Amino acid sequence: DQQVKQNSPSLSVQEGRISILNCDYTNSMFDYFLWYKKYPAEGPTFLISISSIKDKNEDGRFTVFLNKSAKHLSLHIVPSQPGDSAVYFCAASALSGGGATNKLIFGTGTLLAVQP
């Protein structure tokens, strides 16, 4: 049962354009969402997060949007750079309420290739 889904295994964009990575979740208890970037032979690196009380969070070139009714979040990278080429994972947890946990559930990742 895949609670966090990234349906696009790969994405290719031109340098300078916008990259949009998508993520869907099924568990309505999730209230904290994160994006991680991973280069080969390295561990995932935290990029940006969003709490369910917000619908947008921005950090430089990276913006995460959360649509709770659709159980969907997306990561926008503007402008995209060749150094952004990596695998991007979304992750979710249920930090509050019954069954609250610090446990992260990860999606399967999307490989982003930014072409010069």
Added chain:
Amino acid sequence: DAGVIQSPRHEVTEMGQEVTLRCKPISGHDYLFWYRQTMMRGLELLIYFNNNVPIDDSGMPEDRFSAKMPNASFSTLKIQPSEPRDSAVYFCASSPWYNQPQHFGDGTRLSIL
């Protein structure tokens, strides 16, 4: 600042051998997590600790797997006996407190022949 340190980076061993993976979390971080990444199952949580106490070990696949955290600066994940299906990349991560992002080490690539 030193990040999460894992050792060894690569381990190749024969089926049936005991394997011990090591992790040093970031100083001051109260939470420590062990993950496994495989092609089939992606990145999945095995166990996590809070203040050296195991909180959730529901992801540990079977009794052959065990994890300990004897102090705030060291944790081990042990597989005994190892099997070829345990081949994967094992990551350790730590976070300062409850609702903070986790910081990952660079992983141990484990191959069981």
